[in-house]
Amino acid sequence: xxxxxxxxxxxxxxxxxxxxxxxxxxxxxxxxxxxxxxxxxxxxxxxxxxxxxxxxxxxxxxxxxxxxxxxxxxxxxxxxxxxxxxxxxxxxxxxxxxxxxxxxxxxxxxxxxxxx
Amino acid sequence: xxxxxxxxxxxxxxxxxxxxxxxxxxxxxxxxxxxxxxxxxxxxxxxxxxxxxxxxxxxxxxxxxxxxxxxxxxxxxxxxxxxxxxxxxxxxxxxxxxxxxxxxxxxxxxxxxxx
Numbered sequence: 646x647x648x649x650x651x652x653x654x655x656x657x658x659x660x661x662x663x664x665x666x667x668x669x670x671x672x673x674x675x676x677x678x679x680x681x682x683x684x685x686x687x688x689x690x691x692x693x694x695x696x697x698x699x700x701x702x703x704x705x706x707x708x709x710x711x712x713x714x715x716x717x718x719x720x721x722x723x724x725x726x727x728x729x730x731x732x733x734x735x736x737x738x739x740x741x742x743x744x745x746x747x748x749x750x751x752x753x754x755x756x757x758x759x760x761x
Numbered sequence: 762x763x764x765x766x767x768x769x770x771x772x773x774x775x776x777x778x779x780x781x782x783x784x785x786x787x788x789x790x791x792x793x794x795x796x797x798x799x800x801x802x803x804x805x806x807x808x809x810x811x812x813x814x815x816x817x818x819x820x821x822x823x824x825x826x827x828x829x830x831x832x833x834x835x836x837x838x839x840x841x842x843x844x845x846x847x848x849x850x851x852x853x854x855x856x857x858x859x860x861x862x863x864x865x866x867x868x869x870x871x872x873x874x875x876x
Contacts, residue, residue: 648805687765687852687866688806701863734804748794748856750864752806 647671649753651737657759663725666756670719670739677714678750679722680736688736694720727760734758763788763855765867772872774843781828782838782870784853792858795836797827800850800869809851812836814858840872848874 650669658664670677675696680688691710693701696717705712709728714720724731734757738750764787774780786795797809812820812827820827828837840847850871854864 685868687854687868688864689866690863693863736804736806738806748864749808749811750806751808752798755804757804 649737649739649751651735651753651756653756654754655757655759657761658727660729660760661726663723664727664758665721665723666735666737666758668720668722668737668753670737671741671751674739674741674751675717676740676742677720678738678740679712679720680738682734682736682755684733691722724758727758729760732758732760763790763793763857763865765853765855765865767853767867767870769870772870773875774840774872775875776845777842779839779841780843780872782840782851782853782872784836784838784867786834786836786853786855788855788857790857794856794858795827795829796854796856796864797825797836797838798852798854798866799847800852801846802849806852810838843874845874845876848872 652667677694679691682688691705692712694714697714712722734755736755738752740750766785793814795812799807810820810822810825810827812829819829824841826839850869852866852869854866856862856864
């Protein structure tokens, strides 16, 4: 079974530039998550999709971050314009269930973003 | 609101020995779940073990077991027979019961296994 795919793996940009990350979840997984992991911290959920609908984006900085999941499969996360504090690893995860006990999230390798 | 506390500094263990990684949590929900994830240097988060708040027995998954003490709000991970490949960051996380709840992670603990 193929895992969660993410690209690019690394990205370096100047502040105020735009950047986009791509994620392809495990086939058949209805729920997709984007997390932000700042160095020295645990991942923080940015947005959660159930199929192609957003179920939680309460921690997404909507003035600069946007995400979409067209057709309920792969997803893109965009930052425009980037700030220095956006430097982090962006992790994508997917699960077949959005409940609790069956909730086993499978993570991709992440995209490491550096904003200069 | 939920909170996870992982305060241990970097942990070291000799290969083949057991090690305990501490985790305390705070949640107002009487029904919740606890997870442990491993993050090696490659960056990918790997699920290790899950414990439901109403589970009667402590969870076990191979060399991993969870020492769940509900009254103390503690969910420590025990790794038996440590291997060099266990060197990684370990994260504890809590989730409230219900569809579309979100995981709240702690800051993680670094474990280094010595040969």
